[in-house]
Amino acid sequence: MSADGNQANPWHWYEYEVGLASEIARACVRSLTSFLIGLGCAFALIMGMGLLAEEDLLDDPGLEKAVDHLSRMSMGVLLAFVLVVCAAGAVASFLRESTTSKAIVNAAARGASRHAVPSPDQVRSVTGKPAEALAFFGWANAVLAGPLGVIGLIVVLAEGDDAESTLIFSLVTGYALIMAFVGYASSHLLTPAHERRHARVAAHWTSNDEEQAWKPVEQARRDSAGKKTPPRPSIAKRCLYGAAGLWLGGVLALQMSVLTRCAGGKYECKETTYSSPIEALIAGGVWIFAVLISVGMLLAVIGVLFDWRQRRSERAELRTRLADPGSDRPAEDLLAYHSQRQTHxxxxxxxxLSGAGLVFSTSSYLVGNGLGLGSEDVFAAYRTESLAAMVVSVGMFAAALLGTGIVNVRGRELRNALMQRWPSPTSWSADSDGKVQRAKRGPALHGSREATVGKNKTSGQR
Structure with a gap:
């Protein structure tokens, strides 16, 4: 007999179609998260390059000067990208929640079956705060830019400074006011409409419908209690762990080289020279850093390829099991992964890669156009290559965005089949106040948005 546990219960989770706008918003949020990781990698490389140039570890004054100018420009470009990505992520997050709730309302209006209860992920979109990220972004920018603009404007007007400074601080103050309006509108103008949609969805699917849909999940949770064994790390994870270890080793090697070179200074670097063997070790530390970082990147790519192959094999196995009415329930970690939307x-x-590539290609292009602190003669010869790298980086992000959307749209059928036959408990962790969204733990369309479970508590604790 199949271990479905759902044969006599017609209620089940169902992921409804949400439309093109929502799919784009969801893919954008996921892609921007990876883009931010790329910006983090770029930050680490900028710090490494700046350190090498600052401490004269490249043994070439001209190269050290060019690297220093590039790293300084890259830091400014990086901060600008962080601001843009945070803004885009906040907007995409709001669009994801609002378009999803509209799609569920439309499904209910078309007479969607009450047995097909929206999936926990979609219920979270319906019951959550849609513009929370947008409100945080608006108020955070207003708090940071407001005092700077007001104080600067007062000083400029008091001292009768030039018109350019007055314009700059006026723009900063205006930006702060706009961001304050965004924060206010997110909480007071956008949320009420979302709450009305929540009420319409809750009117269609009753609390009993939700409870019945969650029953097989609770049964599966009880059946799996005490049977959990720590999963062995896959080849993909081992590669990623190895890559992280290599990156850490590279950073430590570079740091040791710098500390050895600057051993004569307390608060600033006073270059110290040693005998030939130690000098060779110091130079070797720089090369070890470069080699370990490069090998780590290669190992990470290999790990990702293994992960891709593994997930594809798992999907094929799940489809085979779904086709067999007598198949036993698959492993919980397998169901948990493939029942949720994922990034390819x-x-x-x-x-x-697009995040890191855009930072350095944009910086190189700007320095080559004379917008940096110098070395434009060095980078001017590479403006075409820098522009090409920018285009390639944008293309990679667009491809990632498109690929993520296509994969999630095509995977909806499999996710629905898994949720209907083998619904898997969702994972959650409490916030600093000990609260968690109720949609992650059980029925949530009726009642409060959050539940108090205790600080640091997770779904793995019973």
Whole structure:
């Protein structure tokens, strides 16, 4: 007999179609997350390059000067990208929640079956705060930019400074006011409409419908209690762990080289020279850093490729089991992964590389156009290559965005089949106040948005 546990219960979770706008917003949020990881990698490389140039570890004054100018420009470009990505992520997050709730309302209006209860992920979109990220972004920018603009404007007007400074601080103050309006509107103008949609969805699917849909999940949770064994790390995870270890080793090697070179200074670097063997070790530390970082990147890519192959094999296995009415319930970690939307491994790599690539290609192009602190003669010869790298980076992000959307749309049928036959408990962790969204733990369309479970508690604790 099949271990479905859902044969006599017609209620089940169901992921409804949400439309093109929602799919784009969801893919954008996931792709921007990987893009931010790429920006983090770029930050680490900028710090490494700046350190090498600052401490004269490249043994070439001209190269050290060019690297220093590039790293300084890259830091400014990086901060600008972080601001843009945070803004885009906040907007995409709001669009994801609002368009999903509209799609569920439309499904209910078309007479969607009450036995097909929206999936926990979609219920979270319906019951959550749709513009929370947008409100945080608006108020955070207003708090940071407001005092700077007001104080600067007062000082400029008091001292009768030039018109350019007055314009700059006026723009900063205006930006702060706009961001304050965004924060206010997110909480007071956008949320009420979302709450009305929530009420319409709750009117269609009763609390009993939700409870019945969650029953097989609770049964599966009880059946799996005490049977959990720590999963062995896959080849993909081992590769990623190895890559992280290599990156850490590279950073430590570079740091040791710098500390050895600057051993004569307390608060600033006073270059110290040693005998030939130690000098060779110091130079070797720089090369070890470069080699370990490069090998780590290669190992990470290999790990991602293994992960892609593994997930594809798992999907084929799940489809085979679904076709067999007598098949036993698959492993919980397998069901938990494939019952949820995921980012394609290659899309994750593409978005990450695009983040790092855009920072350095944009910086190189700007320095080559004379907008940096110097070395424009060095980078001017590479403006075409820098522009090409920018285009390629944008193309990789677009491909990651498109690929993520296509993969999730095509995977909806499999996710629905898994949720109907073998619904898997969702994972959750409490916030600093000990609260968690009720949609992650059980029925949530009726009642409060959050439940108090205790600080640091997770779904794995019973």
């Amino acid at each position: 491994p290659l899309a994750r790599v593409g978005a990450t």
